Amino acid sequence: MDTPSGAGRPAAGPTARRGRPGLHPAVRYLGGRVLTAVVSLLAVMVTSFFLFRVLPGDPVAALTQGRSVSVDQLEAMRRDFGLDQPLPQQFVDYCLGMMTLDFGMSYQYRVPVSELIAERLGPTLLLAGTGTVIAAVLGLVLGTRSGWRRGSLMDRVDTGIALTLWSVPSFWLGLLLIVLLASGAGLFPTSGMSSPGVEGTFAVALDVAHHMVLPVATMVAVVYAQYMMIMRSSVLDEMGADYLTTARAKGLRDAVVLRRHAVPNALLPTVTLIFLNLGRVVSGVILIETVFAWPGLGSLFYSGLRVPDLPIVQALFVVFAGSVIIMNLLADLVYPLLDPRVRT
Amino acid sequence: MVRPQDPARPAAGAPKNRTASGTAAAVTAAALIAAPALSAAAPAAAETADGADTLTVAASQPVDSLSPFLAQRLISTSIHRLAYDYLTNYDPETNETIPGLAESWKTSDDGLTWTYTIRDDATWSDGESVTAEDVAWTYTTMTEDESAATANGTFVANFEDVEAVDDSTVRIELKQPQATMLALDIPIVPEHIWKDIGDLGSFNNDEDFPIVGSGPFVITGHEPNQSITLEANEDYWRDPPEFDRLVFRYMPEQDAQVEALRAGEISFVSGLTPAQADALKDTEGVTVNTGDGKRFQGFTVNPGAATRDGEEFGDGHPALKDRVLRRAIMRALDKDEIVENVYGGYAQAADGYIPARYDTYHWTPRESQRLDFDPGAANRMLDEAGYERGDDGVRVSPDGDRLKLRMHVHNDRPDYVAMGKLMAERLGDIGIEIDNRTVDPGVLSDALHAGEYDLIFTGWTVNPDPDYVLGIHTCDALPSEPGTMRSDSYFCNEDYDRLYERQLATYDDPQARAETVERMQRILYEEAVVNVLTYADTLEAYRSDQIASIQVQPDPGGNIWGQDGHWSWSSAVPAADSQAGADVPVWALAGLGAVVLVAVGGGVYAMRRRAASAEDRE
Numbered sequence: 001m002d003t004p005s006g007a008g009r010p011a012a013g014p015t016a017r018r019g020r021p022g023l024h025p026a027v028r029y030l031g032g033r034v035l036t037a038v039v040s041l042l043a044v045m046v047t048s049f050f051l052f053r054v055l056p057g058d059p060v061a062a063l064t065q066g067r068s069v070s071v072d073q074l075e076a077m078r079r080d081f082g083l084d085q086p087l088p089q090q091f092v093d094y095c096l097g098m099m100t101l102d103f104g105m106s107y108q109y110r111v112p113v114s115e116l117i118a119e120r121l122g123p124t125l126l127l128a129g130t131g132t133v134i135a136a137v138l139g140l141v142l143g144t145r146s147g148w149r150r151g152s153l154m155d156r157v158d159t160g161i162a163l164t165l166w167s168v169p170s171f172w173l174g175l176l177l178i179v180l181l182a183s184g185a186g187l188f189p190t191s192g193m194s195s196p197g198v199e200g201t202f203a204v205a206l207d208v209a210h211h212m213v214l215p216v217a218t219m220v221a222v223v224y225a226q227y228m229m230i231m232r233s234s235v236l237d238e239m240g241a242d243y244l245t246t247a248r249a250k251g252l253r254d255a256v257v258l259r260r261h262a263v264p265n266a267l268l269p270t271v272t273l274i275f276l277n278l279g280r281v282v283s284g285v286i287l288i289e290t291v292f293a294w295p296g297l298g299s300l301f302y303s304g305l306r307v308p309d310l311p312i313v314q315a316l317f318v319v320f321a322g323s324v325i326i327m328n329l330l331a332d333l334v335y336p337l338l339d340p341r342v343r344t
Numbered sequence: 345m346v347r348p349q350d351p352a353r354p355a356a357g358a359p360k361n362r363t364a365s366g367t368a369a370a371v372t373a374a375a376l377i378a379a380p381a382l383s384a385a386a387p388a389a390a391e392t393a394d395g396a397d398t399l400t401v402a403a404s405q406p407v408d409s410l411s412p413f414l415a416q417r418l419i420s421t422s423i424h425r426l427a428y429d430y431l432t433n434y435d436p437e438t439n440e441t442i443p444g445l446a447e448s449w450k451t452s453d454d455g456l457t458w459t460y461t462i463r464d465d466a467t468w469s470d471g472e473s474v475t476a477e478d479v480a481w482t483y484t485t486m487t488e489d490e491s492a493a494t495a496n497g498t499f500v501a502n503f504e505d506v507e508a509v510d511d512s513t514v515r516i517e518l519k520q521p522q523a524t525m526l527a528l529d530i531p532i533v534p535e536h537i538w539k540d541i542g543d544l545g546s547f548n549n550d551e552d553f554p555i556v557g558s559g560p561f562v563i564t565g566h567e568p569n570q571s572i573t574l575e576a577n578e579d580y581w582r583d584p585p586e587f588d589r590l591v592f593r594y595m596p597e598q599d600a601q602v603e604a605l606r607a608g609e610i611s612f613v614s615g616l617t618p619a620q621a622d623a624l625k626d627t628e629g630v631t632v633n634t635g636d637g638k639r640f641q642g643f644t645v646n647p648g649a650a651t652r653d654g655e656e657f658g659d660g661h662p663a664l665k666d667r668v669l670r671r672a673i674m675r676a677l678d679k680d681e682i683v684e685n686v687y688g689g690y691a692q693a694a695d696g697y698i699p700a701r702y703d704t705y706h707w708t709p710r711e712s713q714r715l716d717f718d719p720g721a722a723n724r725m726l727d728e729a730g731y732e733r734g735d736d737g738v739r740v741s742p743d744g745d746r747l748k749l750r751m752h753v754h755n756d757r758p759d760y761v762a763m764g765k766l767m768a769e770r771l772g773d774i775g776i777e778i779d780n781r782t783v784d785p786g787v788l789s790d791a792l793h794a795g796e797y798d799l800i801f802t803g804w805t806v807n808p809d810p811d812y813v814l815g816i817h818t819c820d821a822l823p824s825e826p827g828t829m830r831s832d833s834y835f836c837n838e839d840y841d842r843l844y845e846r847q848l849a850t851y852d853d854p855q856a857r858a859e860t861v862e863r864m865q866r867i868l869y870e871e872a873v874v875n876v877l878t879y880a881d882t883l884e885a886y887r888s889d890q891i892a893s894i895q896v897q898p899d900p901g902g903n904i905w906g907q908d909g910h911w912s913w914s915s916a917v918p919a920a921d922s923q924a925g926a927d928v929p930v931w932a933l934a935g936l937g938a939v940v941l942v943a944v945g946g947g948v949y950a951m952r953r954r955a956a957s958a959e960d961r962e
Contacts, residue, residue, distance in 0.1 A: 057786020183607035190604040295569040
């Protein structure tokens, strides 16, 4: 769905264009990146409009399914939604709306989509953000250790566990945790973000944290493997490097060699991954949000797709893809700071 | 950020000494987060901190709108039944019309004028009394403002004029006689609150809580996409509810709902699968309710899609125009097998179009009319009609078309999917090849509207008044142009239409109307275009340690969720010592305490170790 062009390492980076006269290389680098991002964003906007119109199903028919409605009512709804307009006209309206961040009215909730998104953004950022940070830290730590001690029992066990969890479907793991820890042991609430009737800032924070444990744990368990495996392999890449031998020759302890020398170099690819995933934080974790009835963007998208509630899915598609593009851009911009080789 | 000396390990199975501090840290963190479990554990149980008896219902859908003019989803209309009163209501035991806001009514001889007397003891929750003006305003607004007709416009489309003659009398003039005048499922809203609202099309009635209503409960809170809270209306003119508070919690995942029920976090779940119902039957403190379904499940056959003007379109199999083939298809299907294999016995094999729970209108064919499962008979019918088997065992129609039929099945309905597989097998037995297209409902709906299908699954929820579900099979329901159909079959039969008009005209003679409706069902059955296979039971469960008793509709054998009326929630009685099922068990407390101790101890130990080796590290 996301990950447009220009992800990952800036492989076709500035070196390819070196030697052209005129702009300062840094400005050129920056300009190029921003331009790519803008073009991608426009492409996403156009795609979003047509993509969801290809979806089968008529929103009006879906919304009124199984209810007694007259033909006049159906036509009135179509008019309301602007679906009676010819496609080119709809496209123009859509583009004009996007320019002013007016995403239109949701068909099913009859409120502006921007309001819905604003309402749901917080819970998603909270859940997916926390999950991503924990998964990244956990993955980096475990990956470093595994890479440094490749082939050891610890490496094999850690990698095995991570890959097993990585291949587990998140909704299944979520349900399992609910069965074991929520309804079974009664340690956590089964779903939702808060309990009704809890008041006071501290109590509410505790209550939300309590509700968050299982969804965050599910998310971390399923995704930390990717950080771990990338960190592990980049540590392995650095293992044979001469500078490590030098560092050891200076008499540094093994742990210090790892921390001061190997890890900073090995971090680069992982940082890119983290940035990409930060973009994806916004799109939430649809299945996890559904299992735990978490009121976030993911479940909004899910409910929008079922109709299809075009204004919702279009806007969310643009928001999801846009956040990935922007994070990508940020990663590209931060890269030179982390890696002098890209600066030139 | 990365400190290899301080790794956190989630799992056991590795050398302990180097990882002690990490493990300890992780466990401490987990323990801290789990700590609220001790203080705030599951407050959603039956009795909340303030001592109010609370009934929590799991909702599978989010609320679309709280405005009675806009709300279309079952969750929202069910909430409106609790918060607003209607002109008339349905008896909880028999489904028959009983007085609501209208305590009595009469009609003119031509059936075009209806006069309702509004009761004088009904009040809005803000203290104003409910008058005929409120009723007239609600109906008039729906006829005058298009956006106010969004949800319930069909009820008033035929209204010529609505007038409040005095405070307690409403007179409605109709253009034509209407069967649903005692089944107007329209929440009456307070004029003094609603008249100042500008655009009814974008007003969702979810800003000023509590929301002024006149039902047994008052809506007091709404967390979008999370929950809706209602409080008992102590001034309700019928008996006020026994529960003080009613909470609808949105939980999209059915399995998660069941787990929440087990945990005692919610009091009631609906829409269970047979497997879930079986599992919950043996759970202590849970009662499973099996009710006769309001829905039928079946399929329609494409008899040749055409518009009202007779313009044919689509590409339905030409042989399906032959009634013999359609009837042979029905004789090849084993409904009992479907009941057993698909619904685990939680369904009834169906014949008539209207489910058995509505015994006034339900129809069963006589022995000589029945199209029961008999593959031998089906084969004979086809042989005699000239459908010969080809070399591959698949029959060919007299016109030379091979009997390969497309079957569209909703992929989001496990029962339909399983039913589809059985049907494909059974039809194979009589030489009909099925191209099973289990697809997204959107794809299915597109195929239906384009007339590009042969067999297609369907199902409707039938109201106590069957007018609407009968009306969708009149010739009038055919599309005016291809793609605009509101029905689920291209059925058109003059006899049926004549009977439809007659049942409308006999609205005041229930006996005669029921007979007419039964004859209509007989036509549907014999034509075999609209085919009903089962009436699946509604499977629901509630915590009997929170709810002592609850009204089903109809009684006995009825359902709790989605009733025509507010009976289940307004009459539910709290259990005497409603036990929260989600109390943290003692062993868990002890275990958690031990974990915290170990974690703290481990942490201290690790710190000392690190301090000891600090110089070494520099």
